[in-house]
Amino acid sequence: MFAVFRDLIRYNLEFTIGLVLVGIVAIFAALSFFSPVDPTLIYMAIPDQPPSAQYWFGTNSRGQDLFWHLSAAFRNSLMFGITVAVLSRIISITVGLAAGYLGGWVDRILMFINDIFVAVPIFPILVLFYFVLRNNMDSFTMALILACFGWPFDARLIRSVALGLKHREFTRHAVFAGMSTRKVLLEEHLPYVMPIVFSTFMNNMLWSIGMEVTLAVLGFTNINNPTIGTVLYWANSHSAMVVGTWWWIVIPVILIVITFLGLFLLAVSMNEYIDPRSRLRRMGA
Amino acid sequence: MNGYLVFVGKRALLMFAVIFFGISAMFLVTYLSPIDPVEQVLGRLSARSNLSPEAIASTREALTAMFGTGQPMHVQYWNFWTRLLQGDLGASLMAFPTPAMELVMRGMPWTLGLLLTSTVITFVVGNLMGGLAGYFQNNRFFKAFGIVTMGLQPIPYYIVAFIILIIFGFLWPVLPISGGFSMDVRPSWTMPFILSVLQHSLLPAFSLVLVGLGGWFIGMRALVSNIVTEDYVTYAELAGVKRETIVSGYVMRNALVPQVTALAMVIGGVFSGTIITEQVFNYPGMGSLLVDAVNAGDYSTVLAVCTVSITAVAFAIFIVDLLHPLLDPRVRTE
Numbered sequence: 001m002f003a004v005f006r007d008l009i010r011y012n013l014e015f016t017i018g019l020v021l022v023g024i025v026a027i028f029a030a031l032s033f034f035s036p037v038d039p040t041l042i043y044m045a046i047p048d049q050p051p052s053a054q055y056w057f058g059t060n061s062r063g064q065d066l067f068w069h070l071s072a073a074f075r076n077s078l079m080f081g082i083t084v085a086v087l088s089r090i091i092s093i094t095v096g097l098a099a100g101y102l103g104g105w106v107d108r109i110l111m112f113i114n115d116i117f118v119a120v121p122i123f124p125i126l127v128l129f130y131f132v133l134r135n136n137m138d139s140f141t142m143a144l145i146l147a148c149f150g151w152p153f154d155a156r157l158i159r160s161v162a163l164g165l166k167h168r169e170f171t172r173h174a175v176f177a178g179m180s181t182r183k184v185l186l187e188e189h190l191p192y193v194m195p196i197v198f199s200t201f202m203n204n205m206l207w208s209i210g211m212e213v214t215l216a217v218l219g220f221t222n223i224n225n226p227t228i229g230t231v232l233y234w235a236n237s238h239s240a241m242v243v244g245t246w247w248w249i250v251i252p253v254i255l256i257v258i259t260f261l262g263l264f265l266l267a268v269s270m271n272e273y274i275d276p277r278s279r280l281r282r283m284g285a
Numbered sequence: 286m287n288g289y290l291v292f293v294g295k296r297a298l299l300m301f302a303v304i305f306f307g308i309s310a311m312f313l314v315t316y317l318s319p320i321d322p323v324e325q326v327l328g329r330l331s332a333r334s335n336l337s338p339e340a341i342a343s344t345r346e347a348l349t350a351m352f353g354t355g356q357p358m359h360v361q362y363w364n365f366w367t368r369l370l371q372g373d374l375g376a377s378l379m380a381f382p383t384p385a386m387e388l389v390m391r392g393m394p395w396t397l398g399l400l401l402t403s404t405v406i407t408f409v410v411g412n413l414m415g416g417l418a419g420y421f422q423n424n425r426f427f428k429a430f431g432i433v434t435m436g437l438q439p440i441p442y443y444i445v446a447f448i449i450l451i452i453f454g455f456l457w458p459v460l461p462i463s464g465g466f467s468m469d470v471r472p473s474w475t476m477p478f479i480l481s482v483l484q485h486s487l488l489p490a491f492s493l494v495l496v497g498l499g500g501w502f503i504g505m506r507a508l509v510s511n512i513v514t515e516d517y518v519t520y521a522e523l524a525g526v527k528r529e530t531i532v533s534g535y536v537m538r539n540a541l542v543p544q545v546t547a548l549a550m551v552i553g554g555v556f557s558g559t560i561i562t563e564q565v566f567n568y569p570g571m572g573s574l575l576v577d578a579v580n581a582g583d584y585s586t587v588l589a590v591c592t593v594s595i596t597a598v599a600f601a602i603f604i605v606d607l608l609h610p611l612l613d614p615r616v617r618t619e
Binding site for chain 2: 112115116118119120121122123124125127128129130131132133136153206209210211213214217218220232241249253256257260261263264268
């Protein structure tokens with residue numbers, strides 16, 4: 001594991017850049033644990049101060065120190081992304097391994113369901129959820145909903161690997177040695193798909209954080225919970241660009257771009273390290 | 286030919302399954318939600334004006350009849366489908382008494398136009414550039430192009446559109462950033478109107494293309510760089526087949542098959558991206574309609590937009606799938 005990591009840093013420039021970028025954002029987000037102010041409170045600082053020695057990222061029109069506010073926002077968004085990624089990974093591993101190993105009608109039914117989930121346009125559905133749940137839609141509910149839609153691409157990838165593993169010698173040995181199906185999948189096959197799980201983990205985070213940003217910017221989430229999207233929502237609702245508080249928009253946007261580029265580079269370089277087939281997941285959506 | 290029919294049958298089955306399950310899930314979400322549409326509408330109505338208790342009671346009755354919320358679940362589900370099949374989803378509340386379906390149909394051409402143009406441009410340009418980049422691996426121009434598109438690809442649709450909005454709205458205002466056409470032209474098939482529509486669609490389409498290019502580029506480059514190492518390509522080169530023929534007929538065409546499959550898989554996501562982008566540029570399509578409807582608490586219109594979205598995307602995927610056997614002869618004989 002460690003050797004792989006060292007090789008990646010040594011031979012893969014993209015991986016190193018990605019790691020540095022994600023590292024910066026992760027440290028910045030972790031700083032929020034030492035935040036001197038509660039980021040949800042407003043009018044705790046002088047409003048509309050440009051970046052200075054006292055307020056590194058300036059303050060916004062709601063009287064929040066943007067440094068600490070953004071720090072909390074990135075922590076929440078990253079946690080959100082990780083939650084969605086972990087939950088949807090569990091579904092995609094289960095479906096992918098089961099479909100690949102069991103085959104037959106189990107495979108056909110699972111892949112049919114998979115195809116349905118791939119085809120449904122997620123954004124209108126999310127808006128519909130917000131529409132009927134309104135204020136009951138907190139970030140965990142949203143993470144659950146996104147996790148329910150974030151697995152099909154990756155399940156298909158995992159299935160394609162599992163299909164190959166099924167006919168390998170060691171699987172047959174394990175079966176003849178009396179291992180149960182569950183044990184074969186978890187102990188024999190799971191380690192082989194772990195690399196894919198890691199790289200799709202990043203892609204899934206990108207996707208879910210992007211969705212959260214979009215919904216929050218439109219005001220379709222709990223807007224009092226600081227996340228990347230709600231920061232932009234408040235900046236827009238105070239017309240930050242028009243009144244000249246540009247740092248309220250520019251700094252979050254730069255940080256978002258850093259986060260997304262970093263995660264993307266990590267995913268891409270891992271993918272190249274494992275298997276070019278994973279490219280499907282990276283497209284478009 | 287028989288193989289083709291089986292293929293089409295399977296895909297059609299999938300399309301109907303997507304529409305059926307998607308819309309059923311939609312029904313379930315609205316049915317199980319803790320919020321009663323009747324009370325919501327009533328709350329909105331009574332917030333604006335003073336209504337007598339009798340008026341409220343009779344409005345509640347009328348609304349309950351309209352939404353049909355008083356009945357048991359299976360009856361509601363049955364009614365929902367029968368009305369849907371007749372294309373009737375009730376009147377829109379924000380533009381009463383226009384039917385919600387009519388509002389959606391008004392927004393549909395804009396969304397479809399934007400989606401279609403940007404997808405075609407993205408797919409063609411991305412694959413062409415990706416293919417060439419995979420074939421001419423040491424070309425500086427293609428390398429630079431790859432870095433730029435790959436850098437843009439992970440950024441969410443909203444952020445890219447937003448950055449473009451800031452650039453063209455504040456820093457360099459040359460293109461219209463809002464609306465579908467200028468206020469001073471009337472919608473008709475005249476030159477000024479068409480020009481105005483094109484001009485207004487430039488920025489939304491541009492931002493969609495920017496986000497979409499990277500995925501196709503990366504995918505095609507990876508595919509092509511695998512294919513050029515195949516024996517049959519080397520053989521064709523040794524046999525003196527013209528380079529253009531090798532690139533287009535031997536390499537690109539084979540690489541295009543998985544890309545068309547991928548196109549079917551990403552349409553749902555691109556559709557979501559389109560309606561997000563529309564909202565940023567205040568483009569008069571289904572996306573803006575959806576957001577307006579949510580903000581206005583317009584139950585029927587939200588349902589109508591979701592229904593039409595699911596149906597349209599499923600249908601688009603079906604159409605793309607139909608193209609697949611034309612490229613890959615193996616599907617026909619399966």
